[in-house]
Every structure is written in C-alpha cells, then in structure tokens.
Amino acid sequence: MVLLSPSFWSFCLLSLPLASTLSVPQKPLVGESEGGVTTLTSDLAFDDVEFNPTDYTSLDEWNPTNWDYDVVIVGGGPGGLAASMSLARVARTSLLYDSQEYRNDKTRYMHDVLGQDGEVPLKFRSAVRKQIEELYPDYSFWATRKTKVIGIVPLEKGFRVYDDRGGKVTAKRVIMATGIKDVLPDKPGFAEAFGKGMFWCPWCDGHDYKNRKIVVFGKLASAIGSALNLRKLTTDIDIVTGGVLTKEDKEAAETRWPGWETVIKDHYNITIWEEDVTSVERTTIGMEPQDDEYKVHLSSSYPLVANGIIIHVSTVQTSRLHKQLRLEMDGNSVKVKNNMESSVSGLYVVGDANNDNSTNAYHAMWSAKRAAVNAHVSMSKQEYLDSVPSAMVAATGGDEDFYRNQVEGLEVQIGDDVEQLYKVLGG
Ligand SMILES: Cc1cc2nc3c(=O)[nH]c(=O)nc-3n(C[C@H](O)[C@H](O)[C@H](O)COP(=O)(O)OP(=O)(O)OC[C@H]3O[C@@H](n4cnc5c(N)ncnc54)[C@H](O)[C@@H]3O)c2cc1C
Numbered sequence: 001m002v003l004l005s006p007s008f009w010s011f012c013l014l015s016l017p018l019a020s021t022l023s024v025p026q027k028p029l030v031g032e033s034e035g036g037v038t039t040l041t042s043d044l045a046f047d048d049v050e051f052n053p054t055d056y057t058s059l060d061e062w063n064p065t066n067w068d069y070d071v072v073i074v075g076g077g078p079g080g081l082a083a084s085m086s087l088a089r090v091a092r093t094s095l096l097y098d099s100q101e102y103r104n105d106k107t108r109y110m111h112d113v114l115g116q117d118g119e120v121p122l123k124f125r126s127a128v129r130k131q132i133e134e135l136y137p138d139y140s141f142w143a144t145r146k147t148k149v150i151g152i153v154p155l156e157k158g159f160r161v162y163d164d165r166g167g168k169v170t171a172k173r174v175i176m177a178t179g180i181k182d183v184l185p186d187k188p189g190f191a192e193a194f195g196k197g198m199f200w201c202p203w204c205d206g207h208d209y210k211n212r213k214i215v216v217f218g219k220l221a222s223a224i225g226s227a228l229n230l231r232k233l234t235t236d237i238d239i240v241t242g243g244v245l246t247k248e249d250k251e252a253a254e255t256r257w258p259g260w261e262t263v264i265k266d267h268y269n270i271t272i273w274e275e276d277v278t279s280v281e282r283t284t285i286g287m288e289p290q291d292d293e294y295k296v297h298l299s300s301s302y303p304l305v306a307n308g309i310i311i312h313v314s315t316v317q318t319s320r321l322h323k324q325l326r327l328e329m330d331g332n333s334v335k336v337k338n339n340m341e342s343s344v345s346g347l348y349v350v351g352d353a354n355n356d357n358s359t360n361a362y363h364a365m366w367s368a369k370r371a372a373v374n375a376h377v378s379m380s381k382q383e384y385l386d387s388v389p390s391a392m393v394a395a396t397g398g399d400e401d402f403y404r405n406q407v408e409g410l411e412v413q414i415g416d417d418v419e420q421l422y423k424v425l426g427g
Helices: 006-014 078-089 121-135 202-209 220-230 247-256 260-267 361-396 400-424
Strands: 030-032 038-040 069-074 094-097 140-142 149-154 159-163 168-176 180-183 214-217 237-240 271-273 277-284 293-298 304-306 308-311 314-317 347-349
Touching (some): 069 149, 069 159, 078 094, 078 361, 168 361, 202 308, 214 293, 237 304, 247 260
Parallel strands (some): 237 271
Antiparallel strands (some): 293 304
C-alpha cells in the first residue's frame, strides 16, 4: 500500500482551483437551525416564496461523493433539449426539468429552422423528446412533466436542485435554458393576438405577410427599423408611434436613420400615425396566417385594417432562479462568458435567457451545445484529477513535480481540444 505524505495531500488540495472550474462560494451558505443542526440557510431564496427555507440541505451533504446526475438541465425548449442530446452523445447523464412555459407557445408555426420550417412548436418539441428518449434512454432523463425548479444551491463541487413537487437532486453541473417572456401592453386584444398575427421578429413570421398589409406599432426609431426589415416583403406598411412624436423621438430617429422623414414618408410612402393603439380586434380568422384580418383601433382616428401587426415589447426572465442565485445580469439578460458559464461557476445559461443578444431557436440550440461541450470537458478534467493521486503516486513513487507537470500538460491539451472543437463548430 502506498502511504501518502501530508504534503502530497496539501498539494492536491492546492491544485483544486486548477483542477476544477467549480469554486466553493466565498461565504459558505451555512447557519444554525433550531435544535443545533447545521444547515445551509439564509438568503438563497430571498425572492422566491415557493422555495421552503426549512428544506435546505444539511452540511454533511455539502460535498456528496455520489451525484444523482452529471447535469441538471432547467428548461425544455430548444435550448434545454439540445443540451440533453449533446450530453447524451458523450454518455453524460442529465435530468431535464420543464415547467412548460415556452416563449413561442402562442405561435402557430416555427420558421427559419432547417428541416423544421413551418412546424408547430409543440410537434417539434415532441419529436425531439421522442428521438432523445428512444436513442439515449441510459443518459437522458426527464422530471415529471410540468415540474418547476424553485431553487438551486451551489455545493462544493456541484449543485443541489429543488423542485416544486418536493423533489431534490444533486448534479455536478447545471444548464439553465429557462427562456424569457414578452411583456405585452395591457390593452384589449393584445394577448389574444400575440403569436397569431401580432409578432416582433420579421424572420420568424414576416414571410407570412408577403404583399399583405402590416402595421408597425412602437417608438419611432425602432418602428422604422422593423419597417425597413419588412419592406422587401411588403410595401403596404403603416407605422403607429404610440402618441404624438416628441423632440426626443425625432432626434433618436434622426440619429439612427438620418433623413428618415423624407425617405420613410416620401420615398417609401409609409404613413406615420402619431397616435396610440387602444386595442386590436381580430375580425377575420383565416385558414393561414396571411388571411387573418385585424382592426387596429387608434386613439383618435378610424381603425387601420391589417393582416399582421409588428410590436416592440420588453422582455423579462421566465424563471426567478437568476435572482435566487444572484447571477450577474446585463439588463434583463443573464451575463455569460464565451463558454456560456454564468457568474456562478459550473452553472451555464443558454438560449434567450442569456446576454448573447440573439433570441431564436438556432441560438438556443447552439449556445446549449457550447455549454454542454464545456460542461463535459470540465467534468472530464475533474474526474481525471480526482483519480490521479493513487495512480500517479504508484507510478512515480510520490514525485510531486512529475504529478504537477502531468496536470499542467493535461490542462493545455484539453484546452486545445476544446479550441479545435469550437473552430469546427464555427464558434
Ligand atoms: C411569437 C413568437 C414566435 C417565434 N417564432 C420563432 C421562429 O419562427 N423561429 C425561431 O427561431 N424563433 C422563434 N421565436 C423565438 C423562440 O421561441 C425562442 O428564441 C426560443 O424558444 C428560445 O429557446 P429557449 O430554450 O431559450 O427558451 P424557451 O423555448 O422559452 O424555453 C424555456 C424553457 O424553460 C422552462 N423553464 C423556465 N423556468 C423554469 C423553471 N424554474 N423550472 C423548470 N423549467 C423552467 C420553460 O418551461 C421552458 O421549457 C419566436 C418567439 C415568439 C415569442
């Protein structure tokens, strides 16, 4: 039997930051509960009433030796599903939670995704799940349908994840693909129209309205941008600005689109209505989107009739996990590094929820792929290093320098592999 010297162990411990991309939170979230039992406590769920603070894990579970899953995936949209498949391809187990609040739930068809153009989003998700279930039953697991993650606790080398059905699991990494929600003005007809004639993304829905009548509703500078993006599809466009244009509105438009007044009004023949939209009314429900007809009611003129309405809306995170985890934000988006890792190491945020500034199905899938690759590589690294001591000591007779060189060599090699992989993936 090989006896390990204390200095060897201290070296191993010192190597941990090098070895692991995970770090122990600076201030362990530990406190005393009633009865003197030590628990992880305090402000983890300060903003989430659904997360029962008495259910925190005990301190002896701070560093589990066995993990329930390699990765927990939060979200069952294109981002979460892509992560599930990608991890299974390299034999990583994952558990996917899905609260069934999909951003594109209201839309009739998904567009601009190869092989899926015109597919119903629900059918797309079902087909992907079926394929993953059939091909990777040993690796991809699903939480009971419609289960919401209500809390994520960082542990020493991973996470404990709590759901709203009272379940909790551990995983070495977490990928959050939790999406965003569009915040619509609280006006009659808007909620019903959104995704069914009212839209924001010319690439997603614009083609349905080729040569049809479109109303663009929003602040002048952004509305002009949308009108220009649509003009190849249709020239029958009106802009409604939400009210009388202020000096600031006009200046903002001029800065972004110099000479806008002449070009938009005179050359492109687009009418600008300095009014608010009070409500929208779907007067014809067509067999296909382009055959719908809407009345767009204005504050002081007769209604405009349109087949489609483009709207500019603000968005919020669908989940509150970013608050519970106190993730660093960039406006309403979770700030991530190039590898999709958030400010909590080992926790990745992909898709609409992150600050890549791109919100479409491709981006969700691509960013999930990148996170899955990073998660896998960092776990492989950790596993190697965790298993090094006895093997290395046996091979080297306890030569710490040799061990150190090997580890550093491995870091470089794995880093290169990832770089090459990204290049191949076009990253
Ligand atoms: C009307 C409309 C039409 C669109 N059309 C297109 C289109 O044609 N083509 C295109 O490319 N893009 C389109 N988009 C954009 C597209 O829907 C998004 O970019 C895409 O859905 C983002 O994927 P995601 O996985 O990041 O998030 P989502 O698809 O929104 O999925 C988020 C997932 O996270 C889950 N979740 C959130 N919080 C929790 C929690 N706490 N616990 C468990 N689960 C949780 C949700 O239930 C859901 O499963 C459209 C968007 C809208 C609004």
